[in-house]
Amino acid sequence: MACEMTEPLNNQANRFLQACAGAKVDTTPIWIMRQAGRYLPDYQRTRARAGDFLTLCKTPELACEVTVQPVERLGVDAAILFSDILIPLEAMGLPLAFTEEGPKVRPVRSGEEIEALRVPEAAECGFVMEAVRLCRRELAGRVPLIGFAGAPFTMLTYAVEGQTGKQFVATKKLLFAAPEQAHLLLDKITETVIAYLRGQVAAGAQALQLFDSWVGVLGVEDFVTFAAPYVRRVLTALRPLGVPLIYFANGGAALLEEVGKLPADVFALDWRLPIGLGRQRLGIGGPGDRRAVQGNLDPMVLFGPVPELERRVRAILADAPPRGHVFNLGHGILPETPVPHVQALVEMVHRLGAAVPRDGRDPA
Ligand code: CP3
Numbered sequence: 001m002a003c004e005m006t007e008p009l010n011n012q013a014n015r016f017l018q019a020c021a022g023a024k025v026d027t028t029p030i031w032i033m034r035q036a037g038r039y040l041p042d043y044q045r046t047r048a049r050a051g052d053f054l055t056l057c058k059t060p061e062l063a064c065e066v067t068v069q070p071v072e073r074l075g076v077d078a079a080i081l082f083s084d085i086l087i088p089l090e091a092m093g094l095p096l097a098f099t100e101e102g103p104k105v106r107p108v109r110s111g112e113e114i115e116a117l118r119v120p121e122a123a124e125c126g127f128v129m130e131a132v133r134l135c136r137r138e139l140a141g142r143v144p145l146i147g148f149a150g151a152p153f154t155m156l157t158y159a160v161e162g163q164t165g166k167q168f169v170a171t172k173k174l175l176f177a178a179p180e181q182a183h184l185l186l187d188k189i190t191e192t193v194i195a196y197l198r199g200q201v202a203a204g205a206q207a208l209q210l211f212d213s214w215v216g217v218l219g220v221e222d223f224v225t226f227a228a229p230y231v232r233r234v235l236t237a238l239r240p241l242g243v244p245l246i247y248f249a250n251g252g253a254a255l256l257e258e259v260g261k262l263p264a265d266v267f268a269l270d271w272r273l274p275i276g277l278g279r280q281r282l283g284i285g286g287p288g289d290r291r292a293v294q295g296n297l298d299p300m301v302l303f304g305p306v307p308e309l310e311r312r313v314r315a316i317l318a319d320a321p322p323r324g325h326v327f328n329l330g331h332g333i334l335p336e337t338p339v340p341h342v343q344a345l346v347e348m349v350h351r352l353g354a355a356v357p358r359d360g361r362d363p364a
Helices: 012-020 041-050 053-058 060-074 087-092 111-116 122-139 152-161 169-177 179-203 220-241 253-259 275-282 299-303 306-319 339-353
Strands: 096-099 102-105 145-150 207-212 245-249 266-268 292-297 325-329
Touching: 012 207, 012 325, 041 053, 041 060, 053 060, 053 096, 053 122, 060 122, 060 339, 087 096, 087 122, 087 152, 087 179, 102 152, 111 179, 122 145, 122 179, 145 152, 145 179, 152 169, 152 179, 152 207, 152 220, 169 179, 179 207, 179 220, 207 220, 220 245, 220 253, 245 253, 253 275, 275 292, 275 306, 292 299, 292 306, 299 306, 299 339, 306 325, 306 339
Parallel strands: 145 207, 207 245, 245 266, 266 292, 292 325
Antiparallel strands: 096 102
């Protein structure tokens, strides 16, 4: 039988992309959102050498160094480019700073300020494209490199709030009191994100993730009006590039029926619903459906004891589909996370994932 003869390629270089394609794998691949970051002493050292976070992002050699660190330290199955979703806002004309309290953006305050925003070309973030090229060279085929951007609605929240929103009052004022201005801003961000991600793929990114970190503050109707059409436009524009497209709607449990209509290859889930129920709500799993899911361990479980971590990992693997699952956290890893627990997580996903029964045919 053809499918028995095409054994999965038993190596780390292929696992992640195979799982994104809903194909058979030797074990479940894992990468971790924010895997390069403050919980890693290696990162702390490189960041200290750079002086500050933005300089680290803008120095391709150092950005490449921290991109590769978690691959070596943890043995994850994909690298994610080290950068930040806010970087393209600066090129649009909104100056950016990272402070002790988090990111600060000079916010747009009027329709005229939205009109004045530019749609930059990818080359204007040339340091990002150079970091992608260096990472590919440095990774040398060991694991694939994921590029990323913020999804349009999440980018809008930073442009309007000027920081990470709390109640998202400024955002919702714009959406509800001046929807035509909101749509103009979303339109400009969307065009920026498309060019930026095309640039990353041209430079060598082998998969792309769109982070919709704050989309969970929208009700279904507003998701359909202000978020989904722009995500659809980004995904449709990138589709011809042929790399897997991952969409992460953080806090999106109430939105999954609509999220599942978007043309992504992989849907990243937070921890709020079990993965099986999440797939059901997304409408994934019909005959021939190769769409995959990514997730969804609560990042704070990593603070608990390792046996409890293993119990949770087993539960996720038992609930996830045998093909088309990329293990990840349900949101970014936190700064105080103990590194040995993260190493234990990667080891147990690989060990327990190898025992998942994956016989039978690939879906037609
Ligand atoms: O995943 C990775 O390892 C790649 C690097 C990466 C960073 N930010 C580095 C970073 C990625 C993929 C991001 C995405 C990002 N940035 C998102 C989407 C993911 C999510 O968590 O929802 C968002 C919302 C941002 C905006 C942002 N950048 C915030 C809110 C903060 C401050 C809070 C925090 O976690 O520190 C940042 C700063 C930031 N981005 C840091 C890192 C490593 C910390 C900077 C430091 O070293 O002090």
